[in-house]
Amino acid sequence: MNEMIQTKDLCFEYQGEEQNTQVLKQMNLSIRKGEFIAVLGHNGSGKSTLAKHFNSILIPTSGTVYVEGIDTSQEELVFDVRQRVGMVFQNPDNQIVATLVEEDVAFAPENLGVPPEEIRSRVDYSLKAVGMYEYRNRAPHQLSGGQKQRVAIAGIIAMQPDCIVLDEATAMLDPRGRREVLETIQKLNRELGTTIVHITHYMEEAVLANRVVVVDNGEILLDGTPNEVFRHVEQLKQVGLDVPQVTELMYELRKDGFDVPEDVLTEQQCVAILSKLLEG
Template sequence: MEELIRTEDLSFEYQGEDKSTPVLHEINLKIHRGEFVAVLGHNGSGKSTLAKQFNSILIPTGGVVYVEGIDTSNEETIFDVRQRVGMVFQNPDNQIVATLVEEDVAFAPENLGVPPEEIRQRVDSALQEVDMYDYRNHAPHQLSGGQKQRVAIAGIIAMQPDCIVLDEATAMLDPRGRREVLKTIESLNRDLGTTIVHITHFMEEAVLAGRVVVIDNGRILLDGTPAEVFRHVEQLKEVGLDVPQVTELMHELRAEGIPVSPDVLTARECVDVLVNLLEG
């Protein structure tokens, strides 16, 4: 697979008046074009700091980050990096700048100097991708949290980035809003091939990804498919993380000597396993 983002010995520390606070420690990571990667970690683990490195919001204090071969620390190419990697943040209200939905989605392309006729096309297409086209003339403040977040995602799509990084973009949403946003990013990844990096603390969301990276104390603890990562139930609990409820149930059943697979991750799979056990 083609490499999109690469970090080499990435380290970062926040500079205070009296002291610095190390957050990331020599992280080596590759994200390939078309991947859907979930990044997990407890509060303060460094996962959001890592996300901001991919968009040049933060610059490494050690090591280097490349986006499609571009060094993110080069001030002359920050604009190029941000065209390739779009960011969606936790609070959609912080990203919405216009009084109408379609004007908000058009804001970034206008600032990129995209011709008006192409902006119209991009706005319509982006709103259709997130299923918000019918709301194009609505005021953003009248929308639900999930709808606002989908508008924020549409604004990023209109920039036509190769990668979208969602920094805990579902954290402030109710269950319905979370489902709406997850459906949107799954569709973008599956249908358009957009690379997705989803920073989250919801284990059930990580199950939807093709790959899960676990960060602990600024270092990569685990990296693999959801099935591979969630086999490490005890290790995840030791660093303050939960596991999906289905995984927890399968783990408890195995502890009682019941032969169930450690790779069961979804409720549907769990039901099938339990039915087979009862029938058997």
């Protein structure tokens, strides 16, 4: 099976006292093993609600979510789902439970009943994977936001999941912290083949993914490579989203009659194109 996560006609409603609020509408999405996907959407679009279905934090109102073939609504299999899909949330302080970094990373494997010698091995491996091994005996409150988030990711790696979902995990970080976390998840995806689902507001982060999914009003609006998705500048702006700055610059230049490509995503590409224009 090549499918990591699959949703079939997924609908979800939050229960209210007077009326229910539908958040996801007949959503069909397939995520393959080893993919690095960025999920975009304005506040209230449903992207975080979607993410919480991937490890049974939420259960569909109707439709089905499968994780490696397991129906997430089967209560007796929730433990199996959460071993396969780990979640990293926006505020790392909400995920850190111990007084030492290595104890925090060991927390989940201990609860899974992993033997002590295996826990030691997993903790060391996970901290080295995120570049935090030298901080293993530090107190988490002494760390920066980016370092705390990397410790939270190490705690997930120690569970040995096949997929890591980051629900706006860089939103509270400064640029350096964001860069540290992004380098970590890129490394996990590239070297270990870990499936990454990254919910983000930052277009520059989405550019790093293999695939971008745009969610609007509980439905999938766009789904494709970053080049394919960010060509739709006007459509993205209509639903309250930005595009990478270099993409917007190319868009404005095309509007003014310059013959420049639509699918420019990086500063290096932009510099090369502008240099040619100036030479001309």
